[in-house]
Amino acid sequence: VFVDTRIIGVDLGGTRMRVALLDADYNLLNRVEEPTNAHEGPDKVIPRLLDLIASVVDAADVPVAGIGISSPGPIEPETGAILSPPNLPGWVDVPLGRIVQERWPDIPVFLGNDANVAALAEVYNGAAIGHKHAIYITVSTGIGGGIVIDGQLFLGGRGLAGEIGHTVLIADGERVSSLEEEAAGPALAEYAARRLQAGEESIIREMVGGDLEQVTGKIVGQAAQQGDTLALEAVARTGRLVGYGIASLMHLFNPTIFVIGGGVSNLGDLLFEPMHEAARSMVIDPAYYDHAAIVPAALGEDVAIIGAAALALQELKQA
């Protein structure tokens, strides 16, 4: 059925937008990109995105069977509207799915949240091939997720499921905060900066020229890779907290694999060891931990394009 199928994968990111033509085996046949310049707002950005898609559609060797779009933020499935995405400030309720569909009325258009479609990409063409129950977690400036159940992207009752970063992790008296608020890149930076402020020694102080406002998650990660004790503890704390989140997800979803992506995941064992240890320490039965792999993502910057194409292929197969 899908011999010679061509799919367009679109990645609308906060900094860059990428469009590619793919075949049904997820080979990228043609790929273009340009800066998003999200601050210009949807009225300027969307026409440029449509032109970018058109350049790939028009150059396709066989007719395009579907267009899959990866976008930040929760998406209202009935209207294809992007709901207040943190990476696209000012984009409120933009009906991107409908806009693209109106431009190409004969090509089915599918819109998915970036972390959600990344989960599909890893299951169909990445680190979780062969797994029917998989959870993808991206740890970078935020914490996003995608949940695959029985080989399908799980979206819940109204399409908004899988927002792993917004689970409540700390509810201790006055302090209530989410996994993302406690463990994503900015939290990693804040934690380190707080200890630096208190006068602790660390090479981070030098790296930012004494200006603690300049501490980022990336810098803390670099310091950890150089063996800095404070930075190592900060990274381990993030790993531990993500590990507790994983323990929760093990009890709720009992998947057979977790795939960890995002910039922070590049820290390898410094992050993964405390993550494993925390998850293992909190399961009520070893079966939850023993039968669930926890692995780094296999796909790089094209993960959203591949995931958008996987979403389109999945939906077309069911139609």
Next chain:
Amino acid sequence: VFVDTRIIGVDLGGTRMRVALLDADYNLLNRVEEPTNAHEGPDKVIPRLLDLIASVVDAADVPVAGIGISSPGPIEPETGAILSPPNLPGWVDVPLGRIVQERWPDIPVFLGNDANVAALAEVYNGAAIGHKHAIYITVSTGIGGGIVIDGQLFLGGRGLAGEIGHTVLIADGERVSSLEEEAAGPALAEYAARRLQAGEESIIREMVGGDLEQVTGKIVGQAAQQGDTLALEAVARTGRLVGYGIASLMHLFNPTIFVIGGGVSNLGDLLFEPMHEAARSMVIDPAYYDHAAIVPAALGEDVAIIGAAALALQELKQA
């Protein structure tokens, strides 16, 4: 297809075991029960359970199409073994499903976790009729759950999903604890006892004759219903913590209804108002809260029998 179908529903509880004959509309046609005496261990209890089931099978007016069993604790789906259930101390890896199947080789036997099957019962014959995406949470001596996705009980990759009580709710430095450890009946009692110990006024002190060891969740609930300030705050705290758990589940599963059962849920608004408020306060988009009802369970002590029968009917329909 299911005209005149007869199903056996079995509820193996920590204190009582109940067996009933049901029709496909969940009418209870015949019902027997006796104390479990779980302390006698599986070697004594299981033969008595088999006799109880046999008495109902033999008295059925038409042949029995299936036997559904509700049991405490996580269940290994491949072997039908009960894994270390907290309500049946000493029952480790008891292959109850296989034992019952061997006794009635011609009747398909299905085994489910008590809170999981309660979710099915509420969806098919209780407070969540018509909902395809529903989450059941029972708050009593523990916190259990059951998750229904697309009208089916969700069990995850290896049958162990839905253990809502074991999600990590507090991960603050040295203190790491689960929703169950923080919010179930025993935690409600401990919280009140701690404040009483510190010298605060409350009618609870009188109710337990000054012996703080005697404080239970039930007593705290009774004091709250009489307007006792400390007890009201303790109940509100439990409501708030369960509400944070609900907020997490809204982001992960985006269901259209939550059904709250278990003894603690009988406290009504004293519990439900802080629960609603906490859930509402933590969602990243109003859509998560606005489209999800939070309602008390509709079924009483027969919920596990009805759920066990619903599990059997669901599996038979798919066979």
